[in-house]
Amino acid sequence: xxxxxxxxxxxxxxxxxxxxxxxxxxxAAARPAPDWxxxxxxxxxxxxxxxxxxxxxxxWGMAVQAPAR
Numbered sequence: 001x002x003x004x005x006x007x008x009x010x011x012x013x014x015x016x017x018x019x020x021x022x023x024x025x026x027x028a029a030a031r032p033a034p035d036w037x038x039x040x041x042x043x044x045x046x047x048x049x050x051x052x053x054x055x056x057x058x059x060w061g062m063a064v065q066a067p068a069r
Contacts, residue, residue, distance in 0.1 A: 023047070026043055026044045026047075027044070
């Protein structure tokens with residue numbers, strides 16, 4: 001028997017979608033302008049690296065503040 005899933009709070013959903021918006025925008029921009037595909041691919045890669053480094057820093061920040069077990 002499975003538990004019903006809680007609804008995602010609206011503000012969390014909005015922030016999540018806004019975080020993905022640059023990926024969608026850059027991917028959509030690459031379709032009509034194939035000569036910019038390399039530049040846009042590099043831009044998406046840099047943006048993804050920044051997002052991952054931010055999430056890693058947030059994770060380590062939480063781990064440092066947690067009491068030792």
